Amino acid sequence: MKFKLTLLLSFFWCFFAFADELPDLGDSSQLILTVKEEQATAREILKEVAESPEIVHDVEVIDYLKNLGDRLVAYSPNKRQQFNFFVVEDTSINAFAMIGGVIGVHTGLLLAANNESEVASVLGHEIAHVTQRHLTRMIAQQKNDSIKTIASLALALLVARANPQLSAGTMTAASAMGVQKELDYTRDHEKEADRVGLQILTDAGFDGRSMVSFFNSLQRGTRFSEGASPSFLRTHPITTERIADIQNRVKQTPYKQIPDNPDFMFIKSKLRASIGTPQSAVDEFEGSIKDKRYINEASERYGLAIAYMRKNEFLKARHEIEWLKSNAKKSAIIETLAAKLEVASNQPDQALNQYIRALNIYPNYRGLVYGLAEHYLMRNQPEKTISLINDKINLYPDDSYFYELLSRAYAKEGKELLQYQSQSESYYRKFNLQQAIQQMELAAKSKDGNFYQKSIVESRLKQLTFEYANDRSKDKK
Ligand SMILES: [Zn+2]
Secondary structure, eight states: OHHHHHHHHHHHHHHHHHGGGOOOOSSOGGGOOOHHHHHHHHHHHHHHHHHOTTBOOOHHHHHHHHHHHHHHHTTOSOTTOOOEEEEEOOSSOOEEEETTTEEEEEHHHHHHOSSHHHHHHHHHHHHHHHHTTHHHHHHGGGTTSOHHHHHHHHHHHHHHHHOHHHHHHHHHHHHHTTOHHHHSOOHHHHHHHHHHHHHHHHHTTOOTHHHHHHHHHHHHTOSOOTTOOOTHHHHSOOOHHHHHHHHHHHHTSOOOOOOOOHHHHHHHHHHHHTSSOHHHHHHHHHHHHHTTOOSOHHHHHHHHHHHHHHTTOHHHHHHHHHHHHHHSOOOHHHHHHHHHHHHHTTOHHHHHHHHHHHHHHSTTOHHHHHHHHHHHHHTTOHHHHHHHHHHHTTTOTTOHHHHHHHHHHHHHHTOHHHHHHHHHHHHHHTTOHHHHHHHHHHHHHOSOOOHHHHHHHHHHHHHHHHHHHHHHHHHHO
């Protein structure tokens, strides 16, 4: 909540301060932010995102969306544009793009989609807003202001989109100042995002028809689960004309059957199983399995297993996982749940075996690496956490949690310098330079560490301080 309120305040501050020079969307080509400024803004946004309680931190959900996003981005018209994807815990149906290629997706959107292509069609549309620099153009007139201001404006958009109630207030205030139109994409933007998005979607091997079907059901207001509202419509007004346009384009492409990624259904079940009370989650999955109301039995049983685990009914959860192991196609997501069940039901040796066995099959699966690293910490084997993370860190050099785990492991070993150094690297990857510097200073002051380690810390500290000063000088310009 605190996150939303501070942002809301900065949003108003922004508008009161600059109400007289609000975007004029005429020819803004020369006013567009530089790539560097965009990236600095993206870092500001990602810092807030990393600290926000509304963000989904489940690594399997994150990786699912990241893989899907990356697959689409590979076909985007601007190969140099960077992208970051994250999931917002919010039941309304929405997705939004922010400056610097930061794209957020609500859990409500994943839950409302019938298949992966439908999610991909919205992502493709958002990616297109970024590559066509629509948002940048909208905010370009803020160029003379600091990057922080632009970031707060971009973040205010996030808040406005993430929370319908707050958003009503923000939008009313904004429209009272005559800026409502400027906050929404224009019709031309929407058309262009549809066209470019559809191209990305089909090039990446997804079904273009899913864009038609999903936009259609959003427009008609169908397919809303309880509490879900299609807030996507507010910022991207879908018209019959737009849908007809997409339909015409799709008609020109040959039909091909696209096999759906089973992970989509598992991730969707995982999100469904985490909603409501443990009992209501159990009821939902037991009911759908009993009445055979499902597209995919395996993902339904996977959801039921999670719901049972939430209720501490470990025997029942084990029964479902055994069903999955003998009936479903082998997958890392099932193996990970099997290991988590052993941990939850207090079977540390079985948990260890399961993690090691599964990691042998899926050596790069982040959910398993996190799980095993945490499990070693729980077993008081920090040296094993350290060697596991060091073995995998090159696969995910930007992973802040890897460094967090290292820091905890070094703390258990009583190694101060390494503990603070890792904590600093973790903050650095959460785009929090101030905290990163503080921790690196602690590392520099720590009593242990040899000459070699100390000089690495010293030079890294210099580098961080330089980066921080550099950011701030840009900010003042
Ligand atoms: Zn749009």
